Amino acid sequence: MKTQVVLFSMLASLLVTPLAAPPAQAQAKGDEARALLKAMSEYVSSQKTIELTFDSDIEVITPHLEKIQFTNSGEALLSRPDKLRAHRVGGYADVALFFDGKTVSVYGKHSNGYAQFEVPGTVDHLFAALRAGHGVALPFADLLLANAYDVLVAGVLEAKHIGRGVIDGVECEHLAFRNHDTDWQLWVEVGKTPIPRKMVITSKTLNSAPQYTLRVKGWNTGVQPAPDAFAFVPPTDAKKLSPDALIDLDELPQGAPEGGKP
Numbered sequence: 001m002k003t004q005v006v007l008f009s010m011l012a013s014l015l016v017t018p019l020a021a022p023p024a025q026a027q028a029k030g031d032e033a034r035a036l037l038k039a040m041s042e043y044v045s046s047q048k049t050i051e052l053t054f055d056s057d058i059e060v061i062t063p064h065l066e067k068i069q070f071t072n073s074g075e076a077l078l079s080r081p082d083k084l085r086a087h088r089v090g091g092y093a094d095v096a097l098f099f100d101g102k103t104v105s106v107y108g109k110h111s112n113g114y115a116q117f118e119v120p121g122t123v124d125h126l127f128a129a130l131r132a133g134h135g136v137a138l139p140f141a142d143l144l145l146a147n148a149y150d151v152l153v154a155g156v157l158e159a160k161h162i163g164r165g166v167i168d169g170v171e172c173e174h175l176a177f178r179n180h181d182t183d184w185q186l187w188v189e190v191g192k193t194p195i196p197r198k199m200v201i202t203s204k205t206l207n208s209a210p211q212y213t214l215r216v217k218g219w220n221t222g223v224q225p226a227p228d229a230f231a232f233v234p235p236t237d238a239k240k241l242s243p244d245a246l247i248d249l250d251e252l253p254q255g256a257p258e259g260g261k262p
Helices: 001-018 021-048 123-134 139-144 148-153 242-250
Strands: 051-060 067-079 083-090 094-097 103-108 113-118 158-167 170-178 182-189 195-204 211-221 239-241
Touching: 021 139, 021 148, 021 158, 021 170, 021 182, 051 139, 083 123, 113 242, 123 139, 123 242, 139 148, 139 195, 139 211, 158 182, 170 195, 182 242
Parallel strands: 113 239
Antiparallel strands: 051 067, 051 211, 067 083, 083 094, 094 103, 103 113, 158 170, 170 182, 182 195, 195 211
8 A cells, every 4th residue: 555655656756847948948938838828818808898707715814823815706898998887796896886987886785785986988997997996906807907918927037838738628738927026827728719718826924825717707798888887876775885895896705814815
């Protein structure tokens, strides 16, 4: 039995630990990874409308060094350049966001409260405002930006094309990137529609390296949104809150340790 365990460990090591590549080969894989990332970014940014569904997991590390994972599901409808509707459901929040190019409305079904503030401009401006003014991470949003490639590669120190993998039965190119404080991986569908199918972000500066994972479950383009698709009409009994009350837009319950944010 001991011999079998040793042999199994050696085999597993060979399967998951590739030999170090020569510098020229490593450079080629890095260039290939960047080319695939650029192709994905250009494809996504060229789509006027995108309708998608997703599942996401975010990990936190407790003060006792226990790793806890929180799971959410959601959907989004994007109409470039300045319309977005998104809905996320988790164990701690049921939140919808509406953006009509001028006003952002966030409604929390669990609390029956909503907040609104002005963001004139594009969806890119919306993402920047949510991050800078309200501390909402939105890690997957970078893939939807009009200049996604420039943003994604800005802090990359090392890039690799790992090979191919399969996500929900779809063959994908597996890419890996290293930044100063994070490692992140991306699986991009093979073929003429290079859709981002999975993203994993690992926080290297935090104890136990918590991860954020997102899987795209459904993806449609060329959708014709209804005229009122991005309009928000609050329920008659809903409470209007301050824009500072947007904590429910994040993927963690209140009081969760900060270590889980990518």
